[in-house]
Amino acid sequence: MNRMTHWLRSALLLPVLFAAMATGAQEVAPTPPMGWNSWDSYGLTIDEADFKANTTQLAKLHAYGWTYAVIDEGWYMGNPFGDKLQHRDYALDAHGLLIPALKRFPSSADGQGFKPIADWVHAQGLKFGIHIVRGIPKQAVDANLPIAGSNFHAQDAADIAETCPWDDGDYGIRDNAAGQAYYDSMLALYARWGVDFLKVDCIADHPYRISEIRQIAAAIKKTGRPIVLSLSPGPTQLSHAAEIRQYGQMWRISNDVWDGWTFVHEHPNDDFPMGIRNIFDRLPPWAGQARDGRWPDADMLPFGVLAPHPGWGDARHSRLTLDEERTQLSLLAIARSPLILGANLTKLDDATRALLTNQDVIAVDQHSHGNRPVEHLPAGFENVRVWIASGKAGERYVAVFNLDDKPASLQASWQQLGLASGKHAARELWSGHRLDAADRLQIQLPAHGCVLYSVK
Numbered sequence: 001m002n003r004m005t006h007w008l009r010s011a012l013l014l015p016v017l018f019a020a021m022a023t024g025a026q027e028v029a030p031t032p033p034m035g036w037n038s039w040d041s042y043g044l045t046i047d048e049a050d051f052k053a054n055t056t057q058l059a060k061l062h063a064y065g066w067t068y069a070v071i072d073e074g075w076y077m078g079n080p081f082g083d084k085l086q087h088r089d090y091a092l093d094a095h096g097l098l099i100p101a102l103k104r105f106p107s108s109a110d111g112q113g114f115k116p117i118a119d120w121v122h123a124q125g126l127k128f129g130i131h132i133v134r135g136i137p138k139q140a141v142d143a144n145l146p147i148a149g150s151n152f153h154a155q156d157a158a159d160i161a162e163t164c165p166w167d168d169g170d171y172g173i174r175d176n177a178a179g180q181a182y183y184d185s186m187l188a189l190y191a192r193w194g195v196d197f198l199k200v201d202c203i204a205d206h207p208y209r210i211s212e213i214r215q216i217a218a219a220i221k222k223t224g225r226p227i228v229l230s231l232s233p234g235p236t237q238l239s240h241a242a243e244i245r246q247y248g249q250m251w252r253i254s255n256d257v258w259d260g261w262t263f264v265h266e267h268p269n270d271d272f273p274m275g276i277r278n279i280f281d282r283l284p285p286w287a288g289q290a291r292d293g294r295w296p297d298a299d300m301l302p303f304g305v306l307a308p309h310p311g312w313g314d315a316r317h318s319r320l321t322l323d324e325e326r327t328q329l330s331l332l333a334i335a336r337s338p339l340i341l342g343a344n345l346t347k348l349d350d351a352t353r354a355l356l357t358n359q360d361v362i363a364v365d366q367h368s369h370g371n372r373p374v375e376h377l378p379a380g381f382e383n384v385r386v387w388i389a390s391g392k393a394g395e396r397y398v399a400v401f402n403l404d405d406k407p408a409s410l411q412a413s414w415q416q417l418g419l420a421s422g423k424h425a426a427r428e429l430w431s432g433h434r435l436d437a438a439d440r441l442q443i444q445l446p447a448h449g450c451v452l453y454s455v456k
Contacts, residue, residue, distance in 0.1 A: 033295070038051065149181065230338075241286070331387070400417070402450065
């Protein structure tokens with residue numbers, strides 16, 4: 001080959017190489033994922049009709065960034081109300097993989113699985129997700145079913161000593177070739193279905209199963225399909241931060257958050273459920289970790305109607321006040337947490353819809369940087385928290401939260417709130433109210449209320 005021919009071939013290959021490099025550099029979740037999850041309103045009971053009804057409403061919010069429609073736990077149960085494992089009627093294929101319960105998801109007939117639903121979700125311009133509990137179904141192990149695409153069987157992969165303490169359906173997966181083959185077969189199936197988002201439970205904390213996290217991440221990579229890996233439950237330990245962010249796009253930094261400011265627990269070490277107040281203590285240690293396609297996850301937004309069968313408690317309208325809902329959404333936005341709705345979207349009220357369609361607040365979550373809490377606050381701010389961030393156009397964001405059970409009257413200089421000294425004009429992103437340039441901020445906040453300013 002002469003030099004000219006070599007040069008020409010190299011020149012022709014450059015665009016391909018650059019494209020490959022660009023593809024490799026692309027993150028699956030370049031901004032915090034936004035969407036809807038069935039758990040808060042349907043628990044184990046979601047079916048095809050209800051899922052499509054909610055997804056149809058989610059599509060109306062898509063212009064604001066709400067993208068992922070996720071079926072949470074139990075989609076493989078023929079009888080989600082069964083009190084014992086043998087009564088819940090798990091649906092499995094011949095290779096020990098969970099498949100949708102046919103009577104709840106009729107489009108899954110003839111071995112189609114979730115592909116018809118995923119195709120339908122994609123046709124709405126949205127992305128499709130499912131939930132699993134890590135591991136292998138016990139009945140697959142009892143029958144020692146063959147693992148697809150391998151010479152292994154279920155008993156080769158199962159770690160029967162590693163069961164989930166709060167879910168009795170599965171055994172853990174061994175850190176061996178058989179275990180990897182099982183997860184490879186699982187993710188190959190999900191990729192064929194068209195899954196875009198996989199929430200894996202009982203893996204990020206109590207217990208922390210890094211071997212299975214690695215196996216699942218490796219299996220996703222082998223599919224070639226961009227799938228967001230969301231790891232639950234929390235609180236994930238900060239000591240695992242560097243490790244877990246190598247594999248997951250989201251990991252829970254709190255236990256399940258439900259619709260209360262605080263909850264009283266019988267035992268001092270019990271952190272289920274968590275209230276909105278708890279998130280203020282969970283997020284600060286993770287400041288600086290929300291970046292580069294990796295997102296500490298402060299759990300779902302339990303807003304609006306939580307019915308007909310919420311994952312915890314009786315059917316109800318969220319017990320959060322509108323101020324508390326605004327506070328939770330503001331905190332998650334300025335900390336750049338994923339935003340996952342729990343409301344029954346078919347019953348979405350106007351007040352909740354207004355929260356979810358505030359483009360300015362969503363932009364803070366999706367596009368800000370330098371997000372951090374202000375550590376040293378002036379006198380009078382004992383029950384107040386302040387977070388700051390920077391925007392794409394050079395603006396600064398300041399969120400002030402009143403954690404007290406009574407209203408607060410506050411004033412501080414901009415410098416005391418973490419910004420440069422001097423006069424600044426500001427606009428409050430929820431109300432649209434504008435403040436003339438001044439060197440101090442003076443505000444009145446209701447109990448558990450907040451303000452979120454864009455400051456010039």
